[in-house]
Amino acid sequence: MINYLIRRLALTLVTIVVLSFAIFTIVQIPPGDAIDREVRAREAQGDLVSREEIMTLRRQYGLDRPMAVRYWEWISGFWRGDLGRSASGRQVSYLIMERLPQTLALSFAGLIITYAVAIPIGIYSATHQYSIGDYLATGIGFVGLSVPGFLIGLILLYLFYKWFGLSIGGFFSTEFKSAPWSWERLVDLINHLWVPLLVITIGSTGGLIRTMRAQLLDELGKQYVMTARAKGVPKRKLLMKYPVRMSLNPIVAGIAGMFPYLLSGQVVVAIVLNLPTLGPLLNTALVTEDVALSSSVLMIQSMLGILGTIVSDILLGILDPRIRYERGA
Amino acid sequence: MALANDLADTSPRTAADKRVMTAEERFFAASQWQLMWRKFRKHKVALASLVILVIFYLIALTFEFWAPYGPYTDQGLVNAPPTTIHFFTDDGRFTGPFIYGIEQELDTETFKRVPVINKDEMYRLRFFVHAEEYRFWGVIKADLHFFGVEGDGRLLLLGTDDLGRDLFSRVLAGSRISLTIGVVGVFVSLIMGAIIGGIAGYYGSWADLVISRIIEFIGSIPNLPLWMLMASIIPLDWPIVRVYFMTTIIISLLTWVGLARIVRSQLLQLRTQDFAKAARLAGASDLRIIVDHLIPGMLSYLIVSVTISIPQTILAETSLSFLGLGLRPPAVSWGVLLQAARNVQNIVLRPWMLSPAIVVILTIFVFNFVGDGLRDAADPYK
Numbered sequence: 001m002i003n004y005l006i007r008r009l010a011l012t013l014v015t016i017v018v019l020s021f022a023i024f025t026i027v028q029i030p031p032g033d034a035i036d037r038e039v040r041a042r043e044a045q046g047d048l049v050s051r052e053e054i055m056t057l058r059r060q061y062g063l064d065r066p067m068a069v070r071y072w073e074w075i076s077g078f079w080r081g082d083l084g085r086s087a088s089g090r091q092v093s094y095l096i097m098e099r100l101p102q103t104l105a106l107s108f109a110g111l112i113i114t115y116a117v118a119i120p121i122g123i124y125s126a127t128h129q130y131s132i133g134d135y136l137a138t139g140i141g142f143v144g145l146s147v148p149g150f151l152i153g154l155i156l157l158y159l160f161y162k163w164f165g166l167s168i169g170g171f172f173s174t175e176f177k178s179a180p181w182s183w184e185r186l187v188d189l190i191n192h193l194w195v196p197l198l199v200i201t202i203g204s205t206g207g208l209i210r211t212m213r214a215q216l217l218d219e220l221g222k223q224y225v226m227t228a229r230a231k232g233v234p235k236r237k238l239l240m241k242y243p244v245r246m247s248l249n250p251i252v253a254g255i256a257g258m259f260p261y262l263l264s265g266q267v268v269v270a271i272v273l274n275l276p277t278l279g280p281l282l283n284t285a286l287v288t289e290d291v292a293l294s295s296s297v298l299m300i301q302s303m304l305g306i307l308g309t310i311v312s313d314i315l316l317g318i319l320d321p322r323i324r325y326e327r328g329a
Numbered sequence: 330m331a332l333a334n335d336l337a338d339t340s341p342r343t344a345a346d347k348r349v350m351t352a353e354e355r356f357f358a359a360s361q362w363q364l365m366w367r368k369f370r371k372h373k374v375a376l377a378s379l380v381i382l383v384i385f386y387l388i389a390l391t392f393e394f395w396a397p398y399g400p401y402t403d404q405g406l407v408n409a410p411p412t413t414i415h416f417f418t419d420d421g422r423f424t425g426p427f428i429y430g431i432e433q434e435l436d437t438e439t440f441k442r443v444p445v446i447n448k449d450e451m452y453r454l455r456f457f458v459h460a461e462e463y464r465f466w467g468v469i470k471a472d473l474h475f476f477g478v479e480g481d482g483r484l485l486l487l488g489t490d491d492l493g494r495d496l497f498s499r500v501l502a503g504s505r506i507s508l509t510i511g512v513v514g515v516f517v518s519l520i521m522g523a524i525i526g527g528i529a530g531y532y533g534s535w536a537d538l539v540i541s542r543i544i545e546f547i548g549s550i551p552n553l554p555l556w557m558l559m560a561s562i563i564p565l566d567w568p569i570v571r572v573y574f575m576t577t578i579i580i581s582l583l584t585w586v587g588l589a590r591i592v593r594s595q596l597l598q599l600r601t602q603d604f605a606k607a608a609r610l611a612g613a614s615d616l617r618i619i620v621d622h623l624i625p626g627m628l629s630y631l632i633v634s635v636t637i638s639i640p641q642t643i644l645a646e647t648s649l650s651f652l653g654l655g656l657r658p659p660a661v662s663w664g665v666l667l668q669a670a671r672n673v674q675n676i677v678l679r680p681w682m683l684s685p686a687i688v689v690i691l692t693i694f695v696f697n698f699v700g701d702g703l704r705d706a707a708d709p710y711k
Contacts, residue, residue, distance in 0.1 A: 011542075015546050015549070018546065019546070019550060023558070026558055026559060026562065027558070027562075142697070145697075146640070146693050146694055146696075146697040147690050147693060147694075148644050148647075148648065148693075150648065150651070151686045151689060151690055154667075154670055154676060154683055154686050155683060155686060155687075157676055158676045158677065158680055158683060161676075161677050162680075260548070260549060260550060260551040260552070261551075263551040263554075264551035264552050264553040264554065265553075267551075267553050267554060267557070268553070268648050268651065268652065271652065271671070272671070274672075279554075282554055282557060283557065283652055283653075283654075286557050286558060286560075286561035286654060287561070287653060287654070289561070294558065294561070297554075298554050298555070298558055301550075301551055301554050302550040302551065302554070302555070304551075305549055305550045305551045306549050306550065308549075309548075309549040
């Protein structure tokens with residue numbers, strides 16, 4: 001197990017290095033850098049900028065050095081928590097820390113809700129195949145899987161407004177935004193949270209219901225189930241003890257893909273619903289060409305995705321010794 | 330089972346028996362594709378979806394004819410709600426489809442322009458009308474439209490946007506970019522996926538190791554933020570066509586992974602089969618073995634995953650354009666149209682701006698149904 005862990009973590013390290021390099025390179029691609037923009041802005045105002053001045057500016061910002069050196073400075077600063085300044089003049093680390101907890105909370109809540117909802121529904125769907133409930137569950141699963149969250153979000157937003165007069169968007173209503181924690185504030189938060197959570201999780205839940213149902217149906221058709229039933233094992237005990245446990249394996253493996261998926265889906269949903277998470281921050285950073293901010297946000301989001309993958313791999317390694325040996329040995 | 334019974338049956342055949350046999354013989358003699366088509370036809374929802382899909386694509390290719398107006402034409406009515414089509418006049422007389430005239434008046438209390446229906450003006454709905462001139466695919470001059478209203482009437486099936494442009498015509502126009510970007514994008518990622526996955530699957534060993542790691546790597550990072558980053562570096566002053574192709578390539582850069590995974594696992598499995606070994610022993614080249622013997626074996630899987638990848642590509646474009654990072658306003662695509670639905674205020678005041686979302690959802694559904702039908706049809710064990 002330890003061997004497996006070490007290998008897995010080493011691989012992750014390589015992945016993160018490659019990723020950081022890729023992000024750094026892509027961010028550098030657009031022609032012209034911050035200095036060029038500054039020079040253009042000054043020239044537009046009628047200032048004449050001499051070559052020497054440009055060179056001084058470049059040296060000041062460290063842009064005259066080779067890319068490898070700049071990359072090293074960026075990445076080593078990243079590990080120390082120094083992410084530079086955004087174009088708005090504020091510390092990038094401050095802007096990110098302001099939103100990171102909400103992003104994490106929303107993703108984890110989404111993950112937990114997905115599993116808590118999808119597994120029981122999947123079990124029900126498989127044990128009551130072709131019942132009305134099954135059709136309903138597979139129907140919802142199909143919708144959730146094929147329609148992206150933000151489109152559902154847009155339509156829900158309108159319907160909720162029309163039916164209940166709810167104003168959704170953000171985490172709190174205006175009167176609770178900076179109020180101290182109280183019972184009403186919590187209620188307000190929950191009122192605002194369930195719509196984004198529903199929208200974020202509907203896709204992953206749909207997919208999971210499908211997998212769980214298919215896996216369990218496969219497992220229920222096997223002969224050991226028939227044998228056990230013939231020997232008089234109570235139906236419920238039999239179901240929970242063997243087939244359900246067997247079919248959970250690929251579900252746990254699915255956590256790996258689920259986390260990046262939830263992070264990705266969150267971006268647009270958060271923009272539509274006006275949630276203070278990393279997604280909208282990245283969007284504005286990209287639109288305004290705020291390089292320091294966008295590369296850092298992207299780096300953090302990708303690392304969260306990779307982290308989710310490792311956690312699920314380790315979980316799977318604990319659950320299934322075959323995976324440990326295959327990948328670790 | 331049926332076959333075993335028939336073989337055991339040695340009694341003299343009647344004419345009716347013979348007809349049954351020929352049908353069965355046809356079944357056994359049918360090619361893989363014919364078998365797939367037979368199974369697919371039985372899946373009614375998938376078949377209907379396929380028909381809808383074909384219609385969608387035909388409209389996308391010839392939208393100039395189907396749309397009553399040009400996508401950029403100002404109708405003179407800003408933010409007008411969808412026009413209601415009437416069949417009966419106020420006194421209950423049936424007249425066939427017509428619409429009333431609409432005028433915009435300034436509400437003196439809210440200082441907003443509100444549409445007012447003018448019942449004195451009636452415009453009949455007509456098919457195959459000669460109206461606004463357009464250039465078909467930007468080349469051929471024409472003015473024939475599938476439908477429209479006579480005279481000065483304004484038929485706004487889905488209302489207008491804040492520049493007074495007919496949303497229905499714009500949705501149809503947007504389908505050209507949105508629907509084709511799916512096909513073009515998947516074509517690019519199919520080529521990438523087939524080559525990269527093919528190398529991994531056929532040659533195995535270290536090539537497989539490296540490529541599998543890359544596939545895993547791309548799978549572990551959230552797609553959309555990375556797409557956003559790549560799309561954000563497209564220069565703002567590029568012409569629409571270049572942005573279109575650039576967006577397509579950007580989307581393909583991450584979606585090839587899924588197709589590569591399938592090609593790889595299929596090839597890994599097929600290359601050890603006896604027929605592949607036999608071909609190798611007979612001296613066939615690698616390329617020939619792959620093209621002649623291995624690709625036909627996995628073609629059905631590929632077609633299924635291509636069908637499922639197309640809607641994902643369409644969605645990627647919609648999301649990017651929606652965020653303002655993909656195609657940008659002079660271009661008309663569903664994502665661009667949805668930009669108007671970006672804030673809650675707009676959705677509440679002008680819910681008809683959401684209609685492109687419904688069209689996108691419908692398209693995705695239809696694609697998924699076809700994909701599901703194909704998957705079932707391609708599965709020999711079902």
